[in-house]
Amino acid sequence: xxxxxxxxxxxxxxxxxxxxxxxxxxxxxxxxxxxxxxxxxxxxxxxxxxxxxxxxxxxxxxxxxxxxxxxxxxxxxxxxxxxxxxxxxxxxxxxxxxxxxxxxxxxxxxxxxxxxxxxxxxxxxxxxxxxx
Numbered sequence: 001x002x003x004x005x006x007x008x009x010x011x012x013x014x015x016x017x018x019x020x021x022x023x024x025x026x027x028x029x030x031x032x033x034x035x036x037x038x039x040x041x042x043x044x045x046x047x048x049x050x051x052x053x054x055x056x057x058x059x060x061x062x063x064x065x066x067x068x069x070x071x072x073x074x075x076x077x078x079x080x081x082x083x084x085x086x087x088x089x090x091x092x093x094x095x096x097x098x099x100x101x102x103x104x105x106x107x108x109x110x111x112x113x114x115x116x117x118x119x120x121x122x123x124x125x126x127x128x129x130x131x132x
Contacts, residue, residue: 001037002067005058008044016045 004024007016020042028035040055047053057063076082091113101107108118 001034001041002064004038004041005044005063008041008050009059013045016042 001024004016004020007013007019020038024034024038028038041058043055044050044053044058050056051059094110094113098109102109108120110116111119
């Protein structure tokens with residue numbers, strides 16, 4: 001669908017129609033929800049100024065981002081990978097663990113997550129570990 005939207009955005013109506021007929025319409029029979037989205041997208045062609053149509057949200061950056069996120073999630077699921085990246089959760093766990101340890105023991109601490117250098121207690125750097 002996003003490729004069709006990009007063709008419409010570029011004013012390539014003929015190419016958009018061909019692409020919709022050849023690539024997207026055949027899948028509409030198997031997946032009725034795709035057919036509904038295809039119809040919504042094709043409705044953009046009815047307007048001379050697509051940005052002023054009631055479906056102009058399909059042209060927004062947010063729609064592109066949503067499509068990219070859905071595609072990434074589908075690819076990750078197809079490869080049995082989690083949908084969300086692990087790094088933010090691990091950084092939050094690091095911050096929480098260091099907070100817990102600060103109350104109990106002295107230890108080499110990671111104060112700067114960019115360099116990830118272990119520093120002796122009491123030293124501080126400008127880019128500290130993010131707090132959850």
